[in-house]
Amino acid sequence: MAGMRKKKAAKTQKGDQTKALILETALEIFRERGYEETTMRAIAEKAGLSLGNAYYYFHSKEYLIQAFYQRLHDEHLAAALPALEKKESLKARLLTVMRLRIDLMNPYHQFAGVLFKTAAHPESPLNPFSDESDPVRQQSMELFAKVVETTKARIPKDLKAELPYLLWVYQMGIVLFWIHDPSPQHRRTYRLIDHTVDLLDKLIHLASNSFMRPLRKQ
Amino acid sequence: MAGMRKKKAAKTQKGDQTKALILETALEIFRERGYEETTMRAIAEKAGLSLGNAYYYFHSKEYLIQAFYQRLHDEHLAAALPALEKKESLKARLLTVMRLRIDLMNPYHQFAGVLFKTAAHPESPLNPFSDESDPVRQQSMELFAKVVETTKARIPKDLKAELPYLLWVYQMGIVLFWIHDPSPQHRRTYRLIDHTVDLLDKLIHLASNSFMRPLRKQ
DNA sequence: GCTCTCAGTTGAACGCGTTCAAAATTCAGC
DNA sequence: GCTGAATTTTGAACGCGTTCAACTGAGAGC
Numbered sequence: 001m002a003g004m005r006k007k008k009a010a011k012t013q014k015g016d017q018t019k020a021l022i023l024e025t026a027l028e029i030f031r032e033r034g035y036e037e038t039t040m041r042a043i044a045e046k047a048g049l050s051l052g053n054a055y056y057y058f059h060s061k062e063y064l065i066q067a068f069y070q071r072l073h074d075e076h077l078a079a080a081l082p083a084l085e086k087k088e089s090l091k092a093r094l095l096t097v098m099r100l101r102i103d104l105m106n107p108y109h110q111f112a113g114v115l116f117k118t119a120a121h122p123e124s125p126l127n128p129f130s131d132e133s134d135p136v137r138q139q140s141m142e143l144f145a146k147v148v149e150t151t152k153a154r155i156p157k158d159l160k161a162e163l164p165y166l167l168w169v170y171q172m173g174i175v176l177f178w179i180h181d182p183s184p185q186h187r188r189t190y191r192l193i194d195h196t197v198d199l200l201d202k203l204i205h206l207a208s209n210s211f212m213r214p215l216r217k218q
Numbered sequence: 219m220a221g222m223r224k225k226k227a228a229k230t231q232k233g234d235q236t237k238a239l240i241l242e243t244a245l246e247i248f249r250e251r252g253y254e255e256t257t258m259r260a261i262a263e264k265a266g267l268s269l270g271n272a273y274y275y276f277h278s279k280e281y282l283i284q285a286f287y288q289r290l291h292d293e294h295l296a297a298a299l300p301a302l303e304k305k306e307s308l309k310a311r312l313l314t315v316m317r318l319r320i321d322l323m324n325p326y327h328q329f330a331g332v333l334f335k336t337a338a339h340p341e342s343p344l345n346p347f348s349d350e351s352d353p354v355r356q357q358s359m360e361l362f363a364k365v366v367e368t369t370k371a372r373i374p375k376d377l378k379a380e381l382p383y384l385l386w387v388y389q390m391g392i393v394l395f396w397i398h399d400p401s402p403q404h405r406r407t408y409r410l411i412d413h414t415v416d417l418l419d420k421l422i423h424l425a426s427n428s429f430m431r432p433l434r435k436q
Numbered sequence: 437g438c439t440c441t442c443a444g445t446t447g448a449a450c451g452c453g454t455t456c457a458a459a460a461t462t463c464a465g466c
Numbered sequence: 467g468c469t470g471a472a473t474t475t476t477g478a479a480c481g482c483g484t485t486c487a488a489c490t491g492a493g494a495g496c
Contacts, residue, residue: 012443014492039482050446052486057444061483113339121335232462233474257452268476270456275474279453438496445490453482460475466468 019057021047023071026064031107035065035114065115065126068108069136075104077143084146090153091201094167097147098193101171102178106186112179128172141168155208163204170200237275239265241289244282249325253283253332283333283344286326287354293322295361302364308371309419312385315365316411319389320396324404330397346390359386373426381422388418 025047029038040061044051058064080097087093105112125132141164148155148163155163174196178189243265247256258279262269276282298315305311323330343350359382366373366381373381392414396407 012492015444018444040484041482051484052447053445055484059484117335117339117342121331124335236474258454259452269454270477271475273454277454439494440496441492441494443490443492446488448486448488450485451483453480455480456478458476458478460473462471462473464469464471 015057018049018053022049022054022057023064023067027068027071027108030064030068030111035111062124062126066132066136069126069133072104073136073139073143076101077139079104080143081146088150088152089201090148090150090155090204091197093147093150094200095193095197097143098171098174098197099190102174102186102189102193105175105178109178109186116176116179137168140171141165144168144171153205153208155204159204159207167200170196233275236267236271240267240272240275241282241285245286245289245326248282248286248329253329280342280344284350284354287344287351290322291354291357291361294319295357297322298361299364306368306370307419308366308368308373308422309415311365311368312418313411313415315361316389316392316415317408320392320404320407320411323393323396327396327404334394334397355386358389359383362386362389371423371426373422377422377425385418388414 022043026038026043029042029046040054041051044054047054058067076097079100083096083100084093087096108115121127124130127133128137144164144167147167148160174189174193177192178186181189183189240261244256244261247260247264258272259269262272265272276285294315297318301314301318302311305314326333339345342348345351346355362382362385365385366378392407392411395410396404399407401407
């Protein structure tokens with residue numbers, strides 16, 4: 001029952017530093033050259049340590065992506081929380097969060113393809129539905145729970161309980177679109193967000209307002 | 219403008235033989251060990267030729283999957299055409315084709331994960347929406363066009379024109395489900411087919427029957 | 437101070453996908 | 467048959483992800 005994380009290493013202050021250094025260096029090269037072009041040797045060399053050392057902190061190259069996801073979420077949270085304080089309506093809150101997400105991901109667009117590829121692999125630890133992704137997924141859903149906690153909208157409890165998961169799936173859909181979006185600065189993704197958030201907002205209020213308690217069918 | 223395929227090699231009878239031999243051998247080992255466990259060296263060795271030779275016929279290991287898709291379709295067609303002659307109703311015809319598809323894929327279930335993973339990669343030639351997949355996709359849609367050509371159902375032209383593509387996408391969805399279906403003999407996939415074909419049949423007849431020409435919205 | 441332990445680190449080695457220059461084979465035209 | 471070009475085949479080599487046995491070094495307990 002004791003579900004302890006076996007995440008790996010970093011038992012020491014020095015260890016934490018090294019691990020962070022490796023991740024920073026990796027992301028830097030990812031941004032420059034993309035994922036496939038970045039070799040573990042290049043990361044180790046640029047970080048000034050040995051190849052084996054990188055593997056001490058990251059089981060495999062793929063785990064760097066998992067760490068990237070975690071970091072992305074942290075940044076997303078850090079940027080979203082203060083921004084949310086200024087927004088009252090559900091629509092404005094959701095819009096803020098979704099736009100921020102894409103803002104933060106944009107620098108990494110060119111390695112997004114691999115992101116999705118590995119994420120799609122059923123057995124991959126990167127599969128967003130896998131156990132290993134659970135912490136990030138959980139935290140991500142918590143952010144959406146905060147989005148839904150607005151003073152302005154009255155949302156019934158049962159719907160409110162489902163919304164974080166639904167919005168998380170929605171976000172995955174948007175990210176998927178973004179990955180394939182070749183338009184300059186990914187304008188089309190932002191436009192899609194505008195449209196769908198508008199739609200979602202209407203739907204949620206509609207479902208909240210009324211008698212339609214038996215919407216359990218979806 | 220001259221859109222000639224650069225598919226690769228096989229300019230000679232012997233060449234065809236060798237290419238076929240490599241593919242057969244590869245699929246054999248894929249079935250036994252799955253994709254990742256199968257090395258190009260093992261394929262070459264079992265086929266009794268050199269490593270480089272395998273690469274002469276298949277640009278990369280991934281291209282073996284593309285060839286697998288093509289072969290799968292050929293078998294699907296060969297099995298479906300005679301079976302379709304005995305079925306009149308749209309529902310029976312669609313059911314036949316979908317079940318056959320899964321029957322044929324079942325032996326390869328364990329390497330299906332990779333199938334999907336590489337297929338999901340936007341830049342991969344295996345992406346079902348890519349140019350390189352065009353011929354197989356086209357042929358696959360032709361099969362669905364034949365399914366729709368039943369003497370029993372009256373389907374308006376405009377709908378009939380869209381159906382092959384819709385059904386092809388539907389098939390992709392079913393295959394995706396099958397990939398993740400852990401139930402013994404993939405019973406759940408067959409059950410899903412039964413249900414959804416039933417639904418689709420009703421929907422198509424409904425849409426055909428009536429006045430609802432402006433269903434262009436979906 | 438000494439030793440024991442264990443996180444942290446190293447670099448060599450392995451297996452695999454892929455490439456390529458060169459050798460072998462096939463075959464059309466004479 | 468002979469010849470030359472095109473096709474096919476070979477095997478060695480390269481780069482990369484990954485593993486692992488051995489080394490280093492810092493600190494806890496004495």
